Amino acid sequence: MSANQRLLERSLAAVWHPCTQMQHHLDGDGTPLIPIARGQGPWLYDFDGKRYLDGVSSWWVNLFGHANPRINAALKAQLDTLEHVILAGFTHEPVVELSERLAALTGGRLGHCSYGSDGASATEIALKMSHHYWRNTGHPEKDRYLCLENSYHGETVGALAVTDVSLFKEAYAPLVRPAGTVPSPDWRRAEAGETAADVARRAAAALEARLEKEHAQLAALIVEPLIQCAGGMAMHDPLYLKLARELCDRYGVHLICDEIAVGNGRTGTYFAHQQADIIPDFLCTSKGLTGGYLPLSVVLTTDKVYEAFLDEKVSRAFLHSHSYTGNALACRAALATLDIFQEDRVLERNREKSARFDALLAPLKDHPQVRHYRHRGMIFAFDVADAPADFSRRFYKACLAREILLRPFGNTVYFMPPYVVEEAELAFLSERAAAALEEALS
Numbered sequence: 001m002s003a004n005q006r007l008l009e010r011s012l013a014a015v016w017h018p019c020t021q022m023q024h025h026l027d028g029d030g031t032p033l034i035p036i037a038r039g040q041g042p043w044l045y046d047f048d049g050k051r052y053l054d055g056v057s058s059w060w061v062n063l064f065g066h067a068n069p070r071i072n073a074a075l076k077a078q079l080d081t082l083e084h085v086i087l088a089g090f091t092h093e094p095v096v097e098l099s100e101r102l103a104a105l106t107g108g109r110l111g112h113c114s115y116g117s118d119g120a121s122a123t124e125i126a127l128k129m130s131h132h133y134w135r136n137t138g139h140p141e142k143d144r145y146l147c148l149e150n151s152y153h154g155e156t157v158g159a160l161a162v163t164d165v166s167l168f169k170e171a172y173a174p175l176v177r178p179a180g181t182v183p184s185p186d187w188r189r190a191e192a193g194e195t196a197a198d199v200a201r202r203a204a205a206a207l208e209a210r211l212e213k214e215h216a217q218l219a220a221l222i223v224e225p226l227i228q229c230a231g232g233m234a235m236h237d238p239l240y241l242k243l244a245r246e247l248c249d250r251y252g253v254h255l256i257c258d259e260i261a262v263g264n265g266r267t268g269t270y271f272a273h274q275q276a277d278i279i280p281d282f283l284c285t286s287k288g289l290t291g292g293y294l295p296l297s298v299v300l301t302t303d304k305v306y307e308a309f310l311d312e313k314v315s316r317a318f319l320h321s322h323s324y325t326g327n328a329l330a331c332r333a334a335l336a337t338l339d340i341f342q343e344d345r346v347l348e349r350n351r352e353k354s355a356r357f358d359a360l361l362a363p364l365k366d367h368p369q370v371r372h373y374r375h376r377g378m379i380f381a382f383d384v385a386d387a388p389a390d391f392s393r394r395f396y397k398a399c400l401a402r403e404i405l406l407r408p409f410g411n412t413v414y415f416m417p418p419y420v421v422e423e424a425e426l427a428f429l430s431e432r433a434a435a436a437l438e439e440a441l442s
């Protein structure tokens with residue numbers, strides 16, 4: 001039995017893989033489980049040396065490639081100094097420096113960092129902190145939330161309350177106290193003659209009607225700025241964020257920007273909300289924060305929110321803790337990642353890569369069944385019309401057979417490559433994806 005085969009059998013016997021119908025792996029002719037022996041740059045390799053180009057950045061987290069020598073070196077040095085220490089009552093260099101540098105990236109306007117271990121816990125922190133702020137300032141009745149249609153903010157029970165993707169929600173609905181939903185500014189909703197900005201204005205008008213009625217009970221509106229990723233790479237005009245910010249201010253409701261997927265340079269600026277020239281009350285960052293190395297999330301907030309928790313009473317303090325809060329290794333990986341952004345002028349170079357990949361995707365854009373091609377920064381997506389019911393699995397498998405890793409949502413195909421991809425790899429990705437599309441539709 002090959003090394004690949006041995007690992008597959010052990011994995012199928014012992015590991016319950018996430019977001020997966022395990023039966024599909026157990027059926028002999030089903031979706032293959034891929035054993036990975038090692039990674040290098042944007043490539044993943046199995047035990048026989050078969051390779052895959054990681055077109056989804058390993059679930060949107062990897063920015064500067066697998067086994068990045070600079071992040072590795074920073075982590076090895078940190079490992080010999082301090083791996084972890086309790087963050088209650090204690091502090092350490094990596095968590096201090098990371099907090100300072102993240103705050104600086106918001107122009108100092110979000111000057112306080114609270115730490116979690118993954119994206120969903122950042123959502124939980126922002127939701128809890130918003131309500132607790134209102135409670136501390138004499139408005140305990142503000143305990144409701146609004147989210148956008150088709151939003152995704154994580155899958156823990158609190159985060160599911162503001163998630164509107166039915167697949168993730170259906171089975172667990174009885175456990176959840178659901179938030180209100182308002183229309184998405186997704187530009188694909190444009191009617192004849194409407195621009196993306198018109199759709200944004202329409203969605204903002206619906207938001208205003210909702211805020212007018214419910215603001216007294218509402219703690220916060222939570223949005224994924226510019227792109228609702230897990231909801232199908234739905235993109236919107238930055239105008240929506242500007243209007244939502246104005247409305248939240250007018251009605252005394254917090255604005256939470258969930259930048260877990262769209263932050264860390266993904267949409268072209270370090271944070272996505274910067275393209276709308278606004279500042280949220282709470283900013284969640286996680287996925288790309290550590291360059292895809294270690295689980296870590298941060299919620300940044302304002303002096304105003306922070307100061308509302310200061311008091312002699314412990315019950316007025318923010319109460320949310322995870323065992324690994326502010327883990328030193330994860331913070332060090334995040335610092336090494338920020339260094340690469342600076343030293344390599346990554347945002348600037350990504351602008352060229354983004355334009356180049358957009359041009360390379362031209363043949364796909366012109367495919368008769370491709371609709372709504374869209375891109376922003378290092379995210380590219382399109383929808384496939386008249387696709388077979390099992391399109392996403394067919395396409396996924398056709399991609400793997402062509403050495404590329406892409407995982408469509410239903411009929412929406414997207415690319416979210418790590419920032420280290422080179423021109424030749426982008427060409428490889430677009431050519432192979434085009435061939436995989438033909439096979440999946442045949």
Ligand SMILES: *Cc1c(COP(=O)(O)O)cnc(C)c1O
Nearest residue numbers: 118119120152153154258260261
């Ligand atoms: C992935 C994601 C989350 C959840 O992060 P996890 O680390 O998977 O818990 C929350 N919000 C958005 C926008 C995401 O893309």
